Amino acid sequence: MTLVKTAIGRRSFIKSSALAGGGLILGFNWLASCKMTPEEVRNLPKEWFEINGYLKISDNGQVTIMSPNPEGGQNVKTAMPMIVAEELDIDWNEVIVEQAPLNTDLYSRQFIGGSQAIRTSWEGLRMAGASARHMLIAAAAEAWQVPLKEISTESGKIKHTASDKSISYGAIASAAAKVSVPDEVALKATSDFKIIGTSKKNVDGLKIVTGKPLFGIDTQSEGMLTAMILHPPAFGMKLKSFDDSVVKTMPGIQAVFSTKVLDDTYTRQHFDTCTFLEVVTIVGDSTWEVMNAKKAIAVEWEPFETYTEERQPYRGPQQTLTIPSGLESSADHSTKMAEMATKKARVVRKDGNPEKAFRSASKIIERTYTAPFLAHNCMEPMNFFADVKSDSAQLSGPLQKAELTEQAIATRLGIPVEKIDIELTRLGGGYGRRSYAHWALEAAIISQKMKAPVKLVYTREDDMTGGIYRPAYQVTYKAALDSNNNLTGLHINAGGIPESPLYANRFPAGAIDNYQADSWTIPTNITIGSFRAPRSNFMASAEQSFLDEIAEAAGKDPIDFRLELLDRAAKNPVGEKNDYDAERYAGVLKLVKEKSNWNNRDSNSKQGVAAYFCHNSYAAQVVDMTWENDQPKIQKVTCAIDCGIVINPDAASNLCEGGIVDGIGNALYGELTFKDGIPQKSNFDDYRMIRMRESPKEIEVHFVKNDIDPTGLGEPTFPPVFAALANAMYKATGKRFYNQPFVGGMT
Amino acid sequence: MAKFNLNINGKERELDVDPTTPMLWVLRDHIKLVGTKYGCGIAQCGACTVHLDGNAVRSCQLPISSVGDKEITTIEGLSEKGDHPVQQAWLEVDVPQCGYCQAGQIMTASALLEKNPNPSDEEIETAMNGNICRCGTYTRIKKAVKIAANSINA
Numbered sequence A: 001m002t003l004v005k006t007a008i009g010r011r012s013f014i015k016s017s018a019l020a021g022g023g024l025i026l027g028f029n030w031l032a033s034c035k036m037t038p039e040e041v042r043n044l045p046k047e048w049f050e051i052n053g054y055l056k057i058s059d060n061g062q063v064t065i066m067s068p069n070p071e072g073g074q075n076v077k078t079a080m081p082m083i084v085a086e087e088l089d090i091d092w093n094e095v096i097v098e099q100a101p102l103n104t105d106l107y108s109r110q111f112i113g114g115s116q117a118i119r120t121s122w123e124g125l126r127m128a129g130a131s132a133r134h135m136l137i138a139a140a141a142e143a144w145q146v147p148l149k150e151i152s153t154e155s156g157k158i159k160h161t162a163s164d165k166s167i168s169y170g171a172i173a174s175a176a177a178k179v180s181v182p183d184e185v186a187l188k189a190t191s192d193f194k195i196i197g198t199s200k201k202n203v204d205g206l207k208i209v210t211g212k213p214l215f216g217i218d219t220q221s222e223g224m225l226t227a228m229i230l231h232p233p234a235f236g237m238k239l240k241s242f243d244d245s246v247v248k249t250m251p252g253i254q255a256v257f258s259t260k261v262l263d264d265t266y267t268r269q270h271f272d273t274c275t276f277l278e279v280v281t282i283v284g285d286s287t288w289e290v291m292n293a294k295k296a297i298a299v300e301w302e303p304f305e306t307y308t309e310e311r312q313p314y315r316g317p318q319q320t321l322t323i324p325s326g327l328e329s330s331a332d333h334s335t336k337m338a339e340m341a342t343k344k345a346r347v348v349r350k351d352g353n354p355e356k357a358f359r360s361a362s363k364i365i366e367r368t369y370t371a372p373f374l375a376h377n378c379m380e381p382m383n384f385f386a387d388v389k390s391d392s393a394q395l396s397g398p399l400q401k402a403e404l405t406e407q408a409i410a411t412r413l414g415i416p417v418e419k420i421d422i423e424l425t426r427l428g429g430g431y432g433r434r435s436y437a438h439w440a441l442e443a444a445i446i447s448q449k450m451k452a453p454v455k456l457v458y459t460r461e462d463d464m465t466g467g468i469y470r471p472a473y474q475v476t477y478k479a480a481l482d483s484n485n486n487l488t489g490l491h492i493n494a495g496g497i498p499e500s501p502l503y504a505n506r507f508p509a510g511a512i513d514n515y516q517a518d519s520w521t522i523p524t525n526i527t528i529g530s531f532r533a534p535r536s537n538f539m540a541s542a543e544q545s546f547l548d549e550i551a552e553a554a555g556k557d558p559i560d561f562r563l564e565l566l567d568r569a570a571k572n573p574v575g576e577k578n579d580y581d582a583e584r585y586a587g588v589l590k591l592v593k594e595k596s597n598w599n600n601r602d603s604n605s606k607q608g609v610a611a612y613f614c615h616n617s618y619a620a621q622v623v624d625m626t627w628e629n630d631q632p633k634i635q636k637v638t639c640a641i642d643c644g645i646v647i648n649p650d651a652a653s654n655l656c657e658g659g660i661v662d663g664i665g666n667a668l669y670g671e672l673t674f675k676d677g678i679p680q681k682s683n684f685d686d687y688r689m690i691r692m693r694e695s696p697k698e699i700e701v702h703f704v705k706n707d708i709d710p711t712g713l714g715e716p717t718f719p720p721v722f723a724a725l726a727n728a729m730y731k732a733t734g735k736r737f738y739n740q741p742f743v744g745g746m747t
Numbered sequence B: 001m002a003k004f005n006l007n008i009n010g011k012e013r014e015l016d017v018d019p020t021t022p023m024l025w026v027l028r029d030h031i032k033l034v035g036t037k038y039g040c041g042i043a044q045c046g047a048c049t050v051h052l053d054g055n056a057v058r059s060c061q062l063p064i065s066s067v068g069d070k071e072i073t074t075i076e077g078l079s080e081k082g083d084h085p086v087q088q089a090w091l092e093v094d095v096p097q098c099g100y101c102q103a104g105q106i107m108t109a110s111a112l113l114e115k116n117p118n119p120s121d122e123e124i125e126t127a128m129n130g131n132i133c134r135c136g137t138y139t140r141i142k143k144a145v146k147i148a149a150n151s152i153n154a
Ligand code: FES
Pocket: B037, B038, B039, B040, B041, B042, B043, B044, B045, B046, B047, B048, B049, B058, B059, B060, B061
């Protein structure tokens, strides 16, 4: 049992009131971590204290819990309410979950991103449930005139054993609303958890399997028009002119105009990436009519000159970014990256004397790894609904960073943020893409202009060729081995277009005496954005493939070799900035070794291993494969993950399985190339996605059991599987795979 | 524009639309049945799968003019209360992540089991290979198809 404070200074995280018609309603800030430093608290914006989630107990005992974060398949809409229900001590079957809208608070964290939803809200959600329980008990104590500490609860009932009294939560809820919110509440011991750690079904499962309108693209509204856009066909191009004479007269077409997405004077925030500043817009009565007009319109595009834009990054001071002109091609990208690797780069970390280690090495191994741009390809194409009036706006759609989008929209429309309501619809996939919501701005501007409700829908082609990709990356690893095959030096030279993937302080930093990590970047006009486990999704692949090769050169078992390094990092780490816990890291490797029957599978099946740490969680995987008709057949993936306490194990496992399948798909087939600025793929006929036949026959997920507060889950299983796959493919074919997608090296 | 009489989920519907309009958009825009999803528009992803006289077809490639008096079933019409064995199996295995592809997956799986109530792994893969799931729920889908097959055969 731990005690947590429900207030900072005089401001409570929780507000209570009576529910109209009887019952208790508790509003709470789910972000309210009780562990904030005074410094952090001082820096909180005022609005942070706005109450932005609630739980409601009606007098008939029904409990409604608002789920704050948008749902896009991470299952937070089930997991977050489970945490509240646990501390409240109710029967999960009595709980109704509702999606919270975004219209209460400017600075909350209704984010999907960084796998942080549960981690940052864990304590706040527990506190909300515990406070409500406390108030219900206090109300009963008052009514029965018995001491508070003699009262216990069980599944929605309050009991006083000595006097044999009991009452349901519903019956005492109205009285509880009059009890003041406690300053401090006790949280359950993790060993007393009854809901957390048990598998609960997706609260929206039935709606999904019966085709209910859950997604942004399903939005319908009286008098709603459909809008589509045309963006330049190539990066480096902009709109020159368009001729709407034909399309204007086509059936069902209401208007054709150009839309300027951002004002020139606007300082862009981190997620305001906008690839094409001006797009041609067609508005009509129905999707098919607008699609036809889109095919018929004549548009001229022209190359743009180099320009600059003001940018406020997520952290740090404002920057001026230069967007270079030019129509870029993938072949040039490769040449440039190869060149950069030979130049002097920025040294990000240096331990010991790497130069000396390489001079005195008895073996040096150097390998270069590359990966292309990737499109997110959410199954639900980008879309948004907007109904903008002269002084207010009603918006709805799938967003990962809703509050930031709201601010951008308010600025662009000239409508105060309090007058903008955003409903958060379920996301048909996000993976980072829906953090960059230029399409939400476009929808709002179009609606403002049309003075009508509008649903903007991107075609698959608009979506895939519209930018905001996973960057292209390259890294060269160089290792020095001494005559006893000890790894004495490591040099990493990493870069990308336009960002570097380097994490200089991650493993194996800390495990090697002589270490250097360098970084470089190449500018581009191709836009990029977060993509499931940004940067890690490449670094894990390269690093863990390289370690496999080093282990082999040193004549060591790949798992034992990694464990040796981790043992060194745990007992006698090099440097002080290493950002991982070597023991937890080793823990997942040991678990996966045991569960995968490492080295003991029948000889037809080839195994590859990898492990990685990102988003505060540790994941290790073993891929088992056979090789049939020049293709990998993945028999099994065994995954061990340490993400602290697991809220909803079966759903958590589903998310891990998804990360694994997605990782294998992207490693084998994912690729977007460019020629003269034009993306060379635009739909699923040429952009290959993993399908059922190629996905693993079996996936087994094992969670490390511990009492550590929950950490990331949506991303950590994604990066390492690229390498576990490559290492298994090596065992199966004798060939190393250095360049993604691996399918290119398979024939 | 042209007039059409359609049979959708057992109900007669009269419509006046462009005859080239794909059933996907007829369903979504004109009849407001939005369970059938748009994913690619070119018969590559399976998100738009419906049943046409019991066969799984891609509604994005099915112009309204070619439907005639054939019966169309969408995810909304697969069962009254979400209790079709395939839907039940999907819930039991808790298949969906984002859920966007799942209507198409369920329509493809239910058409398969209608014809072949006892499919092998290979047959399941062949039937389901046209349905993309970006969230990567394939292993669960396969498991759910088998559970549905068992419950149909029971
Ligand atoms: S939308 Fe019809 S197959 Fe993709």
